[in-house]
Amino acid sequence: MQEKNLLHVIEFESLRGNKYIYDISTNTIWPYPPIFQKILYLYPSRSKEAIVRLLSDKYDIDDLNNFYDLADNLIRKYKAFFVNPGEIKNIASFDLSIEEFENSIANIKHLILEVTEKCNLRCSYCLYSGKYDSYRTHGGRSMDFNTAKRALDYFLGIVKSEKRTRKFGTIHINFYGGEPLLNFPLIKKCVDYIEAERRNKIRDRILYSITTNGTLLNEETIDYIMDHKFALAISLDGPREEHDKNRRFPDGRGSFEIVYNNLLRVLERNPEYSRNITLTLTYSYNHDLRKIAEFFMKYIPFENINFRISPVRDENLLPLIPKRFLNSYREILKEYQIFLSRGKKDKKYHFLSSFFKNIYKPLYDKHFFTGIKRSYYSSVCKIENFRLFVSVDGLLHICERINNHFSIGDVEKGIIYQKVKKIYDAYYKQVVAHCPLCPAINVCSVCPSFVGAKGHFISDQYCKRERRKLKDMLITYVSLNETNNNLLFY
Numbered sequence: 001m002q003e004k005n006l007l008h009v010i011e012f013e014s015l016r017g018n019k020y021i022y023d024i025s026t027n028t029i030w031p032y033p034p035i036f037q038k039i040l041y042l043y044p045s046r047s048k049e050a051i052v053r054l055l056s057d058k059y060d061i062d063d064l065n066n067f068y069d070l071a072d073n074l075i076r077k078y079k080a081f082f083v084n085p086g087e088i089k090n091i092a093s094f095d096l097s098i099e100e101f102e103n104s105i106a107n108i109k110h111l112i113l114e115v116t117e118k119c120n121l122r123c124s125y126c127l128y129s130g131k132y133d134s135y136r137t138h139g140g141r142s143m144d145f146n147t148a149k150r151a152l153d154y155f156l157g158i159v160k161s162e163k164r165t166r167k168f169g170t171i172h173i174n175f176y177g178g179e180p181l182l183n184f185p186l187i188k189k190c191v192d193y194i195e196a197e198r199r200n201k202i203r204d205r206i207l208y209s210i211t212t213n214g215t216l217l218n219e220e221t222i223d224y225i226m227d228h229k230f231a232l233a234i235s236l237d238g239p240r241e242e243h244d245k246n247r248r249f250p251d252g253r254g255s256f257e258i259v260y261n262n263l264l265r266v267l268e269r270n271p272e273y274s275r276n277i278t279l280t281l282t283y284s285y286n287h288d289l290r291k292i293a294e295f296f297m298k299y300i301p302f303e304n305i306n307f308r309i310s311p312v313r314d315e316n317l318l319p320l321i322p323k324r325f326l327n328s329y330r331e332i333l334k335e336y337q338i339f340l341s342r343g344k345k346d347k348k349y350h351f352l353s354s355f356f357k358n359i360y361k362p363l364y365d366k367h368f369f370t371g372i373k374r375s376y377y378s379s380v381c382k383i384e385n386f387r388l389f390v391s392v393d394g395l396l397h398i399c400e401r402i403n404n405h406f407s408i409g410d411v412e413k414g415i416i417y418q419k420v421k422k423i424y425d426a427y428y429k430q431v432v433a434h435c436p437l438c439p440a441i442n443v444c445s446v447c448p449s450f451v452g453a454k455g456h457f458i459s460d461q462y463c464k465r466e467r468r469k470l471k472d473m474l475i476t477y478v479s480l481n482e483t484n485n486n487l488l489f490y
Contacts, residue, residue, distance in 0.1 A: 005044050005082040005083065005084050006082065006083055006084075006085065006437075007040060007041070007081060007082060008023070008024045008025055008081065008082060008083035008437070008439075009021050009022060009023050009024060009040075009081055010022040010024065010439050010470070010471065010474065011032060011037075012471060012474050012475055012478075013475070014475060014478045014479045014482055015475065015479040015482075016479065016482055018031070018478070018482065019031070019032040019033065019034075019037075020032050020474070020478050021036075021037075021040075021081075022439075022474050023074075023080050023081055024083075024439050024441065024442065025078075025079055025080055025081070025082075025083055026074075026078050026079075026080050027442045028080070029474070029477075029478060035055070035059050035063060035064065035067050036067050036070075036071070038055060039051060039055075039064070039067050039068050039071055040071060040081055042054065042055075043071060043072075043075070043081075043082075044082065048065075048068050048072070051064070051068060052064045052065065052068065083437070085437065096421070096424075098417045098418060098421060101417045101420055101421055102163070102417050103163055105158075105386075105415060105417070105420070106158060106161050106163035106164045106165070107164055107165060107166040108155075108158060108385070108386065108387075108388055109166070109169060109170065109171045109172060109385075110171075110172045110174065110385075110386075110387035110388060111151070111152070111155040111171070111172070111173050111174070111387075111388050111390070112174045112176050112387050112388065112389045112390065112399075112400050113143065113148055113151060113173070113174070113175055113176060113190065113390050114143065114176050114177065114178070114389065114390060114391045114392050114400070115142065115143045115148070115175050115176065115177060115178075115180045115183040115186050115187060115190075115392070116141070116142040116143065116177050116178040116179065116180060116182050116183040116392065117136070117138070117139030117140065117141045117142070117177070117178045117392055118138075118139070118140055118141075118142060118177070118178045118179065118182045118183075119138060119177060119178045119179045119182070119213070120179055120182065120213075120215060120216070120249065120250075121179070121213050121215065121247060121248065121249055121250075121255055122138070122248060122249065122250045123213075123235075123246055123247045123248070124245075124246040124248075125246055125282060125284060125312040126138075127401075128178075134403040134404075134405060135403045135404070136403075136404055138178075139178070139392075141392045141393065142182070142183045142186070142392060143183065143186060143390075143392040143394075144186075145186060145189050145190075147390075147392070147393070147394040147411055148186060148189070148190050148390075149193060150394065150411035150412065151390040151394065151411045152173075152190065152193060152194060152197070154411055154414050155173075155388060156194075156197055159171055169205070170205045170206075170207050171205070171206055171207070172207050172209060173190075173194065173206060173207070173208055173209070174208075174209045174210065174211065174387075175187050175190070175208070175209070175210045175211075176210075176211050176389075176400055177211070177212075179212060179213055179215070179216065180210055180211065180212060181210075181212055181216035181217070181221055182216065184216075184220075184221060184224075187210070188224065191208065191228055194206060207229075207231060208228055208229070208230045208231070209230060209231035209232070209233065210225065210230055210231075210232060210233065211233040211280070212232070212233065212234055212235070213234075213235050213247070213255065213259065214234040214235060214236065214255075214258070214259035214262050214263060215255055215258045215259055215262070217234075217262035217263075217265065217266065218262075222262075222265065222266055222269060226266075226269065226270060226273060229276065230276065231276050231277075231278065232266070232273075232276055232277050232278070233277075233278045233279075233280050233308065234259065234262075234263055234277065234278070234279055234280065235247065235259070235279075235280045235281075235282070236259055236260065236263065236279050236280070236281065237281055237282060237283065237287070237292070238281065238283075238287070238291060238292035238295050238296070239256070239291055239292070239294075239295040239299075240254065240256040240257065240260075241288075241291065242287050242288060242291055242292050242295070243255070243256040243259070244256050245284075245286055245287065246282070246284060246286075247259075263277075263279075272304075274304045274305045275304035275305075277305050277306070278305070278306040278307065278308050279296075279300070279305060279306070279307050279308070280307075280308045280309075280310075281307060281308070281309045281310075282310055282311070282312060283309070283310075283311055283312070284311070284312040285312075285321060285322050285325045286322075286325075287325070287328075288324070288325075288328045289325070289328040289329050289331070289332050290328045290331045290332055291328075293332045293335070293351060293352060293355070296350075296351035297348045297349065297350075297351055297352070298348070300351070303350045305350070306354075307351060307354035307355070309354060309355055332352060332355070333356070333476065333480075335352065336349070336352045336353075336355075336356055336480070337480060339352060340480060356480075359473065386398045386399055387399045387400060388415075389402075390411065391404070394410050394411040394412070395407040395409075395410050396408050396409040396410060396411070396414075396415060398420065398423060401447075406419075406423055407419070408420045408423070427447075438463065438466075438467065439467055439470060440463075440466040440467045440469070440470040443466070443469075443470055443473070444466050445466070446462070446466075
């Protein structure tokens with residue numbers, strides 16, 4: 001028996017009371033007047049003529065024809081609004097062969113070296129703080145040059161491989177920790193080695209990057225980073241009061257003053273270098289977003305600086321968001337609405353634009369039907385885009401976020417593709433096959449890095465939170481656009 005098509009949408013209202021529909025299959029938003037709603041409800045079971053006849057006593061004939069034609073075109077051309085559970089079950093599978101894995105991974109462009117496990121800070125939300133199941137705690141090991149050289153040789157061998165189809169692109173080599181500047185001599189040795197190898201059939205552009213807490217930036221490290229045009233990611237969580245809540249030294253001292261002064265030192269040395277800087281802000285529910293926004297708008301007005309903004313990972317599982325945090329969120333949202341209503345850019349609002357675009361990016365990235373591709377999995381990295389992470393002991397992983405229980409090889413043997421396939425197969429079996437009809441599938445952040453030592457990817461509590469978050473996103477998103485149409489898309 002063939003399964004019946006189901007209406008696969010979210011109905012919601014803006015803060016002004018206007019009705020909208022979010023189409024999950026195409027990740028698009030449409031105004032949703034009652035006439036459109038009734039047509040969609042009747043569409044699977046009745047012809048156009050029957051629908052028009054049935055509704056003609058309530059609505060204008062021309063309006064009925066126009067709305068029906070709109071729905072019919074979207075459904076036929078883009079498979080919008082409805083979904084067949086049977087078809088999804090067939091699509092939501094992962095059956096790449098080992099050879100297909102190898103060919104896809106030949107196009108990887110990110111290598112991340114964990115040059116040390118050591119860190120001079122003890123941030124409360126650190127993955128290695130001991131709060132997170134399955135992740136190591138703070139360690140004392142550092143990578144040696146022999147391990148780093150083998151990792152570089154292996155990665156650059158992939159870059160030069162005949163299987164690689166992505167030519168003349170950019171490859172990224174990131175130095176990671178712990179706090180990577182604690183092993184600064186190794187970083188310099190690696191760069192010297194790469195520069196020598198660059199002349200040997202490496203046609204891609206090489207971009208170096210470093211992710212640092214900013215406390216160890218000094219004249220020597222700043223000069224070196226600038227001379228080699230590193231992309232520099234510095235952790236800064238706002239003003240002193242907010243930053244020091246979570247980012248402290250082992251003795252309890254806050255790190256704000258050192259980090260902020262070092263950032264200013266970089267910017268004073270070369271203001272144009274701001275375009276190479278990303279400030280990584282991790283906010284938790286004990287933060288005051290209003291104070292954070294005021295700080296970045298007043299004291300970091302460089303419009304070329306990038307922001308990487310994310311919530312503390314474990315707080316995604318909290319059933320309730322503290323009222324104080326919600327109030328601060330509403331305050332900066334109101335400020336952002338005022339900014340949008342002015343209809344012009346202002347560099348001091350760069351932080352607010354970054355903050356809200358980070359939240360709503362999954363929605364406006366695929367707004368309307370530009371290059372749309374029907375898929376039934378959460379918003380995970382594509383296989384060829386995974387970042388090859390090398391831990392201090394030379395073990396290989398599919399990215400820096402995954403825990404130590406899922407090595408996919410080592411610098412001696414290289415990638416063991418059967419292990420990569422095993423992780424992705426488990427991911428698809430446990431998550432993707434469970435998720436196709438979930439309304440949050442396009443914005444869900446669950447990825448293989450969420451897997452635990454016991455092999456489980458996610459909890460029902462997290463899923464409920466993702467669905468609630470999507471509904472809130474939709475309401476705020478359309479309400480902002482009603483304030484000043486389409487300014488979120490500039």
